Amino acid sequence: MADKSNIVLIGMPGSGKSTVGVLLAKASGKGFVDTDLLIQSSTGCTLQQIVNTRGYEALRDEEERVLSSLAVSDHVIATGGSAVYSHRAMEHLGKDGVIVFLDVSLASIRQRIGDYSLRGISKRPDQTLDELFGERLALYQQYADLTVDGNGRTQQQVCDAILARLSQVQ
Template identity: 35%
Template structure:
């Protein structure tokens, strides 16, 4: 849980962060429906910007340039009454994360490493922003402390169904509403 002064209202947004396979793209529309909001997948925004699939964008730009580009694009994102589903690498962009925090609460969808490896496999075609020689397990271990640092609320998505996760998040949001 973060220590920042958290405000949530109808003019807020909510951002989902977490590893590939944590359920961000699955959970975002479910949570949005519960809240009566829209959902936005930032990977699709990046794909639309480049007119390419995300993995092709990562391959084209390289990991470092991709992360810089993701930071730039998401640092200018504006959204209210929207559940924002982010790419797993968004946490490397300080400006993007500051912007997402301005939009509203940041929810960390947590899964254990074993579940991540089962769901993602080698990550082929997923648009993972990692160095080719880096294992998925090493990437997981690198990112978890960063996700935890930015999280206002954490939910273990490998321990509950998607519907249960959406309901728990909605209840938490209701509990912090202004």
Template identity: 45%
Template sequence: MKNLILIGMPGTGKSAVGKALAERLGYTFLDVDDVIRERTGKTLKELLLEMGVDEFVVLEGKIGESLDLHDTVIATGGSMVLSGGAMDHLRKNGVAVWLETPLREIEGRMPEDLWDRGIAAPRDMTIREIYRQRESMYAKYADVIVASQEGEDATACQVEQVMRTAGMSLRE
């Protein structure tokens, strides 16, 4: 069966929605940020400080390309869309869902120092600038776009409803 790949900005709730979706679908849940921490033994912030943004994005992409999963809801890091190879690999056996969240909501969820959150972007970039940089990449890789709802369960239900309406099935 196909995977469900959640993409979108940091702070859109990919992890929380992903867990709710996995439970609803009877799927496994995987957070790519957790895989990065497990494989490196370091936090995202530590990796960004040590490697810099460009090397971190390469590492994230390699990890994305190494995943061979089935029946899994995958919460990607917000910067995964910067790795075309990883996105192409993940989409071979999955449906990419862009959790689109209004910028004002994302801004309200972010700490002042974005690196504290482990966001892969130059330190002087604002969340608004990061959104503008990545928005076209989310659109490029999204098979489905879902507007985030209030609460992860409502968003998970919305994802299922949008996929049904679009005639998309994860069962193959």
């Protein structure tokens, strides 16, 4: 993993990828990119608008397109929670990135994201958050090089825990 210059954050919406990602970039001197913002700027729509007008599968397609063509090095990459639905995208990100799963319990996720119907989550309309959590957990575990427990820790503590784990493997 020593030759991989990016840190790629994966995990459920609300697990802290975007906010911890910025702290990580500051602490490590790396650049930062949030792929949700790249999707928004390249489509000219918010994520919620994409889900509302074109459906959740269109959001997954846009996400796959953006992630698979991302060409950065020495960056922290905060992905969207649904990134793991694309094997092609995850393989691409894994080539020059250590993939870090921010593991946060469903109870904490609920507390943090509140009304998830307004958050542009890419899920089947009939799927509950519990069901989504179960489906996603297996995918996050499948793609993770490292798993960091995000429960009961401040964002800075999560950032420090990631850096400590990375220093052990790099």
